[in-house]
Amino acid sequence: MLNLEKILLHYTNRLAGKSVWLKGSILRSIWLLPESMRQPSELRSVLNRLAKLQKSVFFLNIGANDGLSNDPLREFVVGYQWSGIMVEPVGYVFRRLQRAYCNFGNVILENAALAEQNGVKEFWYLKPSKMMELNYDQMGSFSKEHLMKFDKIVPNLEGRMVKESMKCITLASLLEKHHARSPDLIHVDTEGYDFEVLKQIDFSVPPKVIVFEHEHLSKADLKASHDLLMRENYLLAREGGNTIAYKNLPAGVTQLKLDR
Numbered sequence: 625m626l627n628l629e630k631i632l633l634h635y636t637n638r639l640a641g642k643s644v645w646l647k648g649s650i651l652r653s654i655w656l657l658p659e660s661m662r663q664p665s666e667l668r669s670v671l672n673r674l675a676k677l678q679k680s681v682f683f684l685n686i687g688a689n690d691g692l693s694n695d696p697l698r699e700f701v702v703g704y705q706w707s708g709i710m711v712e713p714v715g716y717v718f719r720r721l722q723r724a725y726c727n728f729g730n731v732i733l734e735n736a737a738l739a740e741q742n743g744v745k746e747f748w749y750l751k752p753s754k755m756m757e758l759n760y761d762q763m764g765s766f767s768k769e770h771l772m773k774f775d776k777i778v779p780n781l782e783g784r785m786v787k788e789s790m791k792c793i794t795l796a797s798l799l800e801k802h803h804a805r806s807p808d809l810i811h812v813d814t815e816g817y818d819f820e821v822l823k824q825i826d827f828s829v830p831p832k833v834i835v836f837e838h839e840h841l842s843k844a845d846l847k848a849s850h851d852l853l854m855r856e857n858y859l860l861a862r863e864g865g866n867t868i869a870y871k872n873l874p875a876g877v878t879q880l881k882l883d884r
Contacts, residue, residue, distance in 0.1 A: 644723040647692045655699050666863050667696055667835065673873050674809065674833055675704045682805060683708035684798075686738050686821055687813040689762055690720035696835070697811055705730060708809075709802060713737035713790050714749045717761050732802050738814065738821055739766070739792035747790035750778070765815045770840065795824035809833045816840035819849045827856045832872050834858065839865030 654662070662668075674681060681704065685697055688710035692698060700706050707730035712718045718735045725731050739745055748771050749764035760778060765771050768785070775781040793801070806829035812818045818836040825831065834853065838846050849867065850860060858869035 644690065644692065644720055647690075648698075648724060651692065651698060652702070655703065665696075666861055667866070667868050668699075670833060670868055670870050670873065671696065671700055671809075674870075675700055675706075677832075677873060678808070681706045681708075681808045683809040683811065684795075684807045685710040685811045687764075687815070688712045688721055689717055689813070691724040693759065693762065694813075697809075701728065701731060706809075707731065708807070709734055709798065709804060711736060711738055711793075711798065713747060714761070714764050716752050732804075734793070734798060734802075736791045736793045736798075737766070738795060738798065738817075738824075740794065740820060740824070742793055742797050744789045745792045747788050748785055749788070750781075750784050751786050753784065762813075763815065766817060770816050795821065796826070807831050810835070812836040819845040822849055822852060830856060830871065832870060834869040836867055836869075837865055838862070838867045 681700070683697060683706055685691070685695070685708060689695065689712060691710055697706070697708075701708070709732045710721060710725070711734045712721050713736055715735070718733070721733055725733060737745070737747055745766060747764065747766055748768045750760050750771075752761070763771055763774060763778075768787070771785060772781065778784065798804075799806070806826060808831055810825065810831050810833075812821045812835065814821060814837070818838065819841060822834070822836060825834070836849070838849065841849065853860060853867075853869045856871075858871045861868045
């Protein structure tokens with residue numbers, strides 16, 4: 625069967641560029657496709673189970689970018705009216721996020737970086753450019769050395785980098801600031817800082833689903849992340865560059881194997 629979703633996503637990246645309206649329109653057309661024309665996704669299966677389990681889902685999206693690019697939550701925010709908080713530090717990306725979610729009163733947008741303490745910390749990212757590789761605006765980190773790993777795919781990488789004293793907030797302070805309850809779902813994409821975010825989660829009120837990008841973690845942090853979640857009795861799986869962790873979901877969820 626033709627994988628129409630894969631084709632549409634390709635043209636979303638290539639043609640939609642930074643147009644929030646066009647990108648959002650293409651994504652909506654993807655969601656209407658029959659399942660046979662969509663890319664198989666264990667993550668989408670887990671999120672569908674969460675949506676069926678409870679009517680009201682509250683999420684945190686840490687490192688949200690524009691809320692459209694490679695974001696598995698948008699479909700559920702639109703389709704199920706999920707509420708949540710989206711955190712994005714980089715100013716010009718955050719402004720696109722604002723345009724993408726300007727009509728969603730149930731979603732709070734926070735222009736900051738999640739960190740181990742409140743305050744200000746040096747943050748590196750790439751300045752906007754029409755000549756750059758796709759998804760360059762997803763490259764942002766507290767570590768300049770981490771960004772330099774992309775020097776083979778981004779011409780003159782160091783010359784395109786910006787250092788900014790970024791406003792930072794902890795996970796606990798973020799929830800307190802917005803008078804938010806404990807999240808049902810946490811999605812983390814922070815370019816190698818993901819384990820530091822996981823360590824801030826209050827597991828006394830555990831999220832049912834945690835998704836984080838593991839492909840930029842060191843081997844030690846990857847193992848520590850998985851060990852932390854397994855101690856909290858989460859089932860784990862890898863899909864692409866992400867780890868999916870879930871618990872307290874109906875038995876209908878496929879038992880996933882962690883390829884360690």
